[in-house]
Amino acid sequence: MNKESDKKERIKVRLSEEENEKLKRCAAACGLSQSEFIRQLCKGKTPKPQPQKEFWELLEALYTVHNSFQKCGKYEPSALSICKEIEGLILELQEVA
Structure with missing residues (x-):
């Protein structure tokens, strides 16, 4: 340099x-x-501005819900479409953070 x-x-x-x-x-x-x-x-x-604590809590909750629906996908295929929606929400939130 x-x-x-x-x-x-x-x-x-x-x-x-x-x-x-x-x-x-x-x-x-x-x-x-x-x-x-x-x-x-x-x-x-x-x-x-850095996201507030509540933002990270919301994101963590979405990850938890996503993982639960993903596990249900074995038994109920429609759960996987909900996973896609949640993934979209997570991506949108990450873009604004």
Whole structure:
């Protein structure tokens, strides 16, 4: 790697108290430092907030239900179509996370 391309520049930014608090909240919600939050914005990326605990609980519940229907598939083939629906829901949830 080229050491020149890895060189970091320090900048100073003045923010109002309200702006500073918003930066802190947004960075924390995304699980990022304030510096990393700003770096991602500069790269044209929009940092996403981390999903809340309830999101992971819902996803875990869907996995459990899916596994149960999959086991029932041996005895009731229609259970496999429900599995496909649940898989679709899981994929949609993972995309928004």
